[in-house]
Amino acid sequence: MSGAVSTSTEDVGFAKLSRLQIAWRAAEMIPDGSFVNLGIGIPTLAANVMPEGKEIVLHSENGILGVGPGPAEADRDRDLINASKDYVTLQPGGSFFVHSDAFAMIRGGHLDLALLGAFQVAGNGDLANWTTGDRRFPPGVGGAMDLAAGAKAIWVLTDHVTKKGEPKIVEKCSLPLTAPGVVKRIFTDLAVIDVTGNGLVVREMVPGLTLERLQEMTEPSLALADDWKELSVA
């Protein structure tokens, strides 16, 4: 995996991950053989950086199992798009099915994992990712609540702070919830953090970042895992 590392204008001594790098970090951790849904936003990028040597089956809630990477422009098919409405391909072994079956897979607990975006995640795993509460714009929920309620595990992929620099990992979500207490792991542009019964535990941080500095950008208390590692982008 190669890619440009963006540098922060405010912070020195560490570099934030790009969106694609966040997706890559999460993709690397997906267990071999998993059936996984990729939500809108950063998670969708993971389809293009799936780990080599593993066979992971990607699910799209519009009725696809075995989603492959985006096609060359000449190979685009208007009948073959993912839940983000991006053109995709189908892997050998893939299948198409009706929407209600796509969500039977989700709600019925058949998906091993869903990677979702977030506006806010709380220390207890509460997820808010469907509406900013701005009443000038119509809200859109899509499959977010089904995925949050139904997948065996939920990982969130997000920037660590908002564009205004406010924490997205919060004590309590101020935005309307997608589902309570569902998030198990958070991948940000700065760290990989587990949501545990004993609070948030940092597993990885980007090189040069300190727990103290990360804590300043995070509302709930962070603990550092005994075996924490640098978040290194290969």
Place this chain on the structure above:
Amino acid sequence: MSGAVSTSTEDVGFAKLSRLQIAWRAAEMIPDGSFVNLGIGIPTLAANVMPEGKEIVLHSENGILGVGPGPAEADRDRDLINASKDYVTLQPGGSFFVHSDAFAMIRGGHLDLALLGAFQVAGNGDLANWTTGDRRFPPGVGGAMDLAAGAKAIWVLTDHVTKKGEPKIVEKCSLPLTAPGVVKRIFTDLAVIDVTGNGLVVREMVPGLTLERLQEMTEPSLALADDWKELSVA
């Protein structure tokens, strides 16, 4: 339609229909273009005597639309049987589907008509056709309750009286119900009777039978339709 007409040993002056003739009479009345389920017993026979010149699509609750007549013995396929577990064929335009979809068609009100057998039918349309209440034998309900609750119309095909000569069309079912108030029309070996808001109305009787004699074999009061006809087997 040709077929032997059975003669009663007790009654003179009229002849009972055979089981196949009952099925034929009902089949003749099925509106062109209908989607119809044929229940176990006499109704199943109707598949072999469907009216010519009409296109009627037969549904079987084990996952078939477009059931055709039974095959020649050499053409039997162990994967192609109907709900009565008889070998059948598939008509051009037929389809196979999962059991839950077969019953979505039934329960969801998509079937125009179901032809069912009966142990008892009451004057108000109550149907009892799933258990004789004999506790020595395990009961079996199959799809009877779904069909009775879900098809747009229920016609019953049955002998008029039991082997012991007792009425099967009764004031009130003594046997456990399959569904209350669902039967719209009754085809017996003696008559065709409509279940109406004003009671049972005889539309057809076999030649030589009188309303008085039919009433003796029927518990609820029978009225004769103004335009009643002889039940003639072509």
Place this chain on the structure above:
Amino acid sequence: MPIDKIVPDVAAAVAGVKDGDTIMISGFGFAGVPNDLIHGVLDAGARDLTIISNNAGTGTEGLAALIGSGRVTRIICSYPRSKGSDLFDARYAAGEIDLELVPQGTLSERMRAAGAGVAGFYTPTGVGTDLADGKEVRRFDGRDYVLELPLRADIALVQAYRADRWGNLTYRKAARNFGPVMAMAADLTVVQVREVVPLGEMDPETIVTPSIFVDRVVHIDNDREWDI
């Protein structure tokens, strides 16, 4: 008489659509949207419509055009706002269209329930969120579920790939999406297809929507790219 659900044109396909109707429209994003049928409804002039569809239309044609026409007073969907949903956004901002937002899995399951004769079902989706406000919540085996009710329509407009005169349907790739459940859930199911084949030519193992769910089929061989 042979069953023949093939109708000659779009006008015949949508004949009978009337003011106040609830209309389901298949498609997810730009895949599987029955644009010709939608424009048929627009041409038929019906008003005060309720639309049930996953999205609320983008660009200037198809569902966006119908909404832009002011004939849609209410929409039931999971994800109305997308890049290009300007015509919907404007109506919404002006308070000219009611929005019932439904989680996508609940949306498709409510359609299936309507089609399958199920009067209600309990789903874990939405529990503890604003979208469960006012709904019955009930605990089964230690987990909370929301009661959801079936969703029916007067007419479903569906895009499929291939049909025969009985109305059997196959779809193409991800354009299948809501088509099969909408076809089950409407009083009148109208389908536009790219190919019509003789009866018996479709493999009975591969039919996705069996004939019983379909009322009218219109063949649209035009392959134009809509602004959606």
Place this chain on the structure above:
Amino acid sequence: MPIDKIVPDVAAAVAGVKDGDTIMISGFGFAGVPNDLIHGVLDAGARDLTIISNNAGTGTEGLAALIGSGRVTRIICSYPRSKGSDLFDARYAAGEIDLELVPQGTLSERMRAAGAGVAGFYTPTGVGTDLADGKEVRRFDGRDYVLELPLRADIALVQAYRADRWGNLTYRKAARNFGPVMAMAADLTVVQVREVVPLGEMDPETIVTPSIFVDRVVHIDNDREWDI
């Protein structure tokens, strides 16, 4: 590592079946019954089983043999008694097997509910009958419905026609019946198929049970007629 759900033999396919398990068995009449897998369970020696199947077996082999062995203490089905169901009938008459009789549409819908994460649903089937005794009845839009709960199993034994190493399945004709809903409703779904094909050879449009629902596949090319 490539996903490979193909196991070498019946013993490996049913490995882990244990006393007290609830087992779904596909088939309707003699079509679609996974007889080899059933005999695998019999050979594995598990006892005190609950069987969920439409019928209760006929003849001397397959489900009838399992029931005849005395290892089944309970059966949930719609139609146990058929011509040739003597082994079941005898156990039933002797009070050695519990029977939960479920209307056939409710049986398949309860399986689908389990597979689809639905905690309960309201059906019109059975209202006003003995089979609704003790169940919640609720009125929607002027009609009564019975609340039915999902039906899960520890293991589903399914007969299908063709599979690949991911576990995608197609079925053959009316042998499809309960297979697809049972595959959704069990913790462990085990399938016997007549053909295994390389990944990518199955048409993605025609797969009936997508891979996600399947755990193990065993290839049985023996074509013998069972006494069932």
